[in-house]
Amino acid sequence: MDKISKREFIQKGVLCMGGILCPNILDAGNSFAAEKLWKWSREAIFYTVTPRGVKCGICPNECTLRPGETSQCNNRINFNNKLYSIAYGNPCAVHVDPIEKKPLLHFLPQSTAYSIATAGCNMACLNCQNWDISQTSPKKTRNYDLMPEKVVNECLRNQCQSIAYTYSEPISFYEYVYDTSVIARSKGIKNVFISNGFINPEPLKKLAPYLDAANINLKSFSDTIYQKLNAGKLQPILNTLKTLKEYNVWLEITNLIVPSWTDDFDMIKRMCDWLMTNGFAEYPLHFSRFHPSYKLTQLPETPLQILIKARTIAEKAGMKYVYIGNVPSAGMENTKCPGCKKIVVERKGFTVISNNIDKGKCKYCGTKVNGNWG
């Protein structure tokens, strides 16, 4: 029998362990898969060819990809030095939802939205509720064959007034959103953009004329927290809010309060002050309750008292429509007239109990209540 020395034993052992424990070797199939185009690949609208590869221009991540490489959002690949979206017409999630679920409370109340999403997201929030589609590739999800024309037809068949680009991150499937929006607009269907707002100005300005409403998730008011919690940046989101307002897209803003991350009242006050200074007082602000999810399952739900205090801060700062989401409690979802302070829209959940807005004005005092009331 051959002898084996202790040194040989350790050497072979380490080699063996190293080989086995390197998941990248076993993950090699992914990069191979990414090099191929498929039925749902479309050349991207915004990219630049550079000596280092193609540079995606959709979002501030601005991924530079060598041939065969995939973008951070898992949705774009460099194929022969051209950038392709690989999620065109193949959503993995398709549902009909009440518009209030988005949440959009000042936009076509009691209507339904034909809601679609493909896999992929340009952020990586630790608390993502849709992580199993946002943090993966369209090639790994089970998808529907739903080209833009078909989306519009299905929306009409389901008697929905709008198409919502939602759940994961519509910025990552921009080309699909854009083409669908153009067709939807021509058929009189509204386009609703539920997004993190992490998009570059140029693509946003191209899309904005076709958008009717947006809910932008302003996740915090700290660049550091944005980087650590979401793998994003604050300033581009603030720019997005301003641009959407300039283009008269109906806008509602959601701030999810994550305990120990974004429950700092000083930060909430700074956020509200910024919104006031930049002319967002008339736009609804939703403070949303966090539920344990994804990588933050050890965190408890946001205490109700924190949400109530955040609402008080926002109202004191001058925000006119402040709501608390994900909490069934009297008064949290009602709309008060900014003039006479009476309840003009009484809601319970997704149900409107009473609506005292007539032609966009309070029935009691005639004050304008901002929104698209249908």
Add this chain to the structure above:
Amino acid sequence: MFKIFPLSNLIKNSLFNNQKILVSKETTHGNITITENAGQYNIFDNGNLFFSTDNNILSEEYVHYAMLQHKNPKSVLLVSGGMSGMIYEILKYPGIENINYIEPNPQLIPLLSKYIAPTIDNRVHFYNGDPRKYIKNAKEKYDIVIMAIADPTSLQINRLYTLEFIQALKECISPEGIVLYGITSAGNYMGKEKKEIAAAMFYNLKKNFRFIAIIPGERDYYIASDSTVSIKISELSAGWEDKNLYVNPYYMDDESISQRNDFILNSIKNHRTINTDERPTLVFSHSMQFISKFSQTKGWIILLPLILLLTPLFLIKSYARGMFVAGLTASSIEITLIFIFQLIFGYIYSAIGVIIAVFMGGLAIGAIVANKFTTFKNTLPMIILLLAISIAIVPVCFRLMNNIDKFAGIIIILINILLPSFLTGFLFTTYSNYLSVEKINAPTLIYASDLFGSAFGVIAVTVYLLPVWGISNTCYILAGINLFPLFTNYRR
């Protein structure tokens, strides 16, 4: 020392950031920590969030989705969740005569009572202990059983989700009785693991009940009965507008519920997963789902233990392979027996020390006794064979333990642990004595192989063998692997 370097406190403060730790106590079932933040109490079980107060949605969904299905519910069994407001919700039904609330961790209610006042009503009866044992011995018939337990992410919780448990549960409900389980919501997209979890939930219940309804909400609720069950919660909750904050026609949208119900049913129609005591598929699916949060490629986690199992066998010399295999099977069977203990008795935290002590003791005694035997060639095959037999009889003992009292069960478990460990210790000395005559470093290599085998065995059995193959098959596979050295030609 701990006062000077309060490491434990530092870790807890970091874990429960921004929360005031009110109490943190070790119990037979693990650590319970209660924290407070802005008037909200948060209860953690071994560091995992168990529940928080101020969550009306969850309490109302669990209770009313089940209760509204029954025309006149009188008797209710509530498994866990009683301290989070569910008893209050059940008492809203005027016909209620009896609520039996059982909390698996006996120390939870006394600890929580200091902060959350339990609902006192002469119709409410508190029980602490193992729900499996309680169900097995239950004499009464319940109209409603609400399983307000955590997801089956661990073997300990999974024992309340298995086919065997649901069969036992059916025995203690009335002919029109309702059983409700809630698991983490499938959300907007169902990947492979979510489908497997949903399928296991559905088909486990379907095997025992005629009608199953799935109501998606804060969690996904699986409602089972031999009487018809409805997903039209808005319709069922008519008249509850003023009594419930959440479960009432304002919040419930039957059309949305119906769509999501169809979505789940369509997603699982090609999956036929069953979760049993022997094969806890739900734990495996949850493990894979957890892993997918950190790695997009999950295949490696299945391949890893297999490669780990096999690769060293080709790298080490034949005399060390025998000990590698012995270490692998011994550690694997130890883990399997720990699992069986947990399955039968409902806890492991306080017993694990005894089990490991018996295992190590068995190794030591075996190693000492082996010194009296010197004929390697005659002894070795016999010991290997005995070790294989001692592993192969574990499934038989497992079935036996289901039907005997606790004391006898513990004795059988300990014998099952002692035998393989004794024989493994015996093998260690036998190999060492035989080979060290000419190879001075043989004991070192044998010991290293033993530890390598043990490490690989622990990974393989927990990640792959038990969840995929179940208890019996795992034992037979291990017994078979154990025979492998018999075919090795040992030469000095």
